[in-house]
Amino acid sequence: MSVDDPAELGRRLRRRDRSAAPAALNLIENRSPGARERAGRLLAHASPTALGGEAPAHLVGVTGPPGVGKSTLLSALLPVWRRQGRSVAVLAVDPSSRRSGGSLLGDRVRIEHDPKDDAVLIRSTAAAGRLGGLAPSTREAVEALAAAFDLVVVETVGVGQSETDVADVCDTVALVVQPASGDVLQFLKAGIMEVPDVLVVTKADLGSPAERARRDLAQALAAIGSSSVPVVLVSSMPPPSGIEELADELDAHRERLDIDDRRPRSRRASALREFTAEHGERALRSLGGRREAERFLAHQDEAADVNTLVAALERRARQ
Ligand SMILES: Nc1nc2c(ncn2[C@@H]2O[C@H](COP(=O)(O)OP(=O)(O)OP(=O)(O)O)[C@@H](O)[C@H]2O)c(=O)[nH]1
Ligand SMILES: [Mg+2]
Structure with a gap:
């Protein structure tokens, strides 16, 4: 059996063999039709159906x-x-605009880690077209890694309405802002922005503006009835501060969640989004509209993975 047999890669991930992760990601990122079919088999072997339940990982955006x-x-x-x-996999999604030259912000800071530590995997992937959008391969990568790692983190650039992709893929979404981010404050107050699970104000070492930002954000959250969302002040530069408190808040959110309810709902939302992105609104109408498509998905197996759900929608649309 070849090392890259997709079913075997899926089984190894299911056994929490992290050494299968790089080959699994290579296959998932390969968008050729042959590779798509193989990636589908890999994912089926690491899916909730194969695992006999939801993957135990905490998925953090x-x-x-x-x-x-x-x-x-x-x-x-x-x-x-x-x-x-805990073992950690991080998928850093590069906005495609920055790949195609004209770098606005210069070289991105790389996530630092010990390359000899095999319980940590860092991977950069290209984003889908729009800001904050996730490519289908990122969603699949999260699904595969969730079988083998304790934490799977997705870093994306986005603010406003573009976080919903991340919210569909992750259990817990942390929105990171820096002091004096007036736009985030306005988005929150106006209710045009998905309320995150945890708000993080970085660069606390800059002093009083950070404290003020925390106060303003807490007030904005209270005004929209979301005062239970924690606002954590952190400084990531040495000496770091607030980092353990943030880790605790992420865990606390995970503990409050009903994963067996949230993950199937997220998979259905992802399937509908990917189906519509691939085939257009007209295909959605051929299913009888969004509501009807949602009802159809609600009748599918709770443990079905996203690709299986998309395939079911496609079969239905052809009928
Ligand atoms: N003073 C201070 N600077 C920080 C802190 N965290 C990050 N920075 C600086 O802010 C800049 C951007 O940091 P990144 O970590 O690359 O920010 P990012 O949000 O990942 O950026 P993109 O991925 O490009 O969107 C770098 O110059 C960092 O050194 C902090 O806590 N305090
Ligand atoms: Mg970054």
Whole structure:
């Protein structure tokens, strides 16, 4: 049997053999039709159906405007999680605009980690077209890694309405802002922005503006009836501060969640989004509209993975 047999890769991930992860990601990122079919088989072997339940990993989205300090923050969070004995995979989604030259912000900060530590995997992937959008391969990568790692983190650039992709893929979304981010405040107040599960104000070492930002954000959250959302002040530069508190808040959110309810709902939302992105609104109408498509998905197996759900929608649309 070849090492890259997709079913075997899926089985190894299911057995929590992390050494299968790089080959699994290579296959998932290959978008050729042959590779798609093989990736589908890999995912089926690491899916909730194969696992006999939801993957135990905590799926964390770290999102926020460009340059607010998301990667630096993750560099500081990694040692905290490693001290707790947890394995961590990070998928850093590069906005495609920055790949195609004309870098606005210069070289991105890389997430620092010990390359000899095999319980940590960092991977950069290209984003889908729009800001904050996730490519289907990122969603699949999260699904595969969730079988083998304790934490799977997705770093994306985005603010406003673009976080919903991340929310569909992750259990817990942390929105990272820096002091004096007036736009985030306005988005929150106006209710045009998905309310995150945890709000993080970075660069606390800059002093009083950070404290003020925390106060303003807490007030904005209270005004929209979301005062239970924690606002954590962190500094990721040495000496780091607030990092362990943030790790605790992420865990606390995970503990409050009903994963067996949330994950199937998220998979159905992802399937509908990917089906519509692939085939257009007209295909959605051929299913009888969004509501009807949602009803159809609600009747599918709770443990079905997203690709299986998309395939079911496609079969239905052809009928
Ligand atoms: N003073 C201070 N600077 C910080 C802190 N965290 C990050 N920075 C700086 O902010 C800049 C951007 O940090 P990144 O971690 O690359 O920010 P990012 O949000 O990942 O950026 P993109 O991925 O490009 O959107 C870098 O120059 C960091 O050194 C902090 O806590 N304090
Ligand atoms: Mg970054």
